[in-house]
Amino acid sequence: MDFIFEVEGLAQGYGSRRIISGLSMRAARGAVGLLGPNGAGKTTLLRTLATVTPPRQGKIRIFGQELRTDADVREARRSIGYLPQDFGCHPGFSVYEFVRYCAWLRMVPERTAGKAALRALDQVGLAAMRSRKMKELSGGMLRRAGIAQAIVGEVKLVLLDEPTVGLDPEQRLEFRDLIREISGEAAVVLSTHLVEDVAAACGTLYVIRDGAVVFSGTPQQLTDRAAPDGRGDTPLERDYTTALRSSAVTA
């Protein structure tokens, strides 16, 4: 199978603190959900995959190409879309200008950048608001603009850090459809605390605790591991809390 990305034996940290150790994961097309408690290392992992910070140890391969040199990283960035938890944007930009600018940053060719920006805005349901200023958007609309900039162009690896924060219930349902659509062409990795969102939208789940994978598998496999006394209001929440309590075992 051709994997869009592979991570092997990843270690990452800040200063003298080690946050992630010996983490491996990989994905072909499709959606991968990252679940884990606050501070588990999800954002650190996504930032590393997005090439914002180089790994301390381990290998990252994008389309089979290991990222060793600055040139490898620059080339990989053209096919990586990243939505950080807090993304900056010029408040005076229109929504279209913002997404078009992000297409330019990703080196989408000039002749196709405008069309690509409109397509991304259409996919997130913001086409009708393309002339609105970024500073005039609601929290949910801002999130959708952020997703649009992450998917504009020919991205093959889409990294979304808590993309459903601020979305209302209907938008969350639309978001799940959008993830299904994008993941037909790309690998999508998304982190969230909303267990139901990842279970509905993702074929593969990774549960991360203290920078290590404690579960990897399908939502069904997670369900199969639920302890009868697992904490949570829904079956999936109980499965998730069971996985967090267990020692590191992958499906």
Ligand SMILES: Nc1ncnc2c1ncn2[C@@H]1O[C@H](COP(=O)(O)OP(=O)(O)OP(=O)(O)O)[C@@H](O)[C@H]1O
């Ligand atoms: N820039 C930084 N400098 C130092 N420590 C950091 C930095 N960013 C994150 N950390 C620490 O790294 C650990 C992992 O943080 P990270 O943001 O990756 O977790 P997370 O799983 O995304 O958490 P959350 O669900 O709260 O967003 C935390 O203990 C955090 O305090």
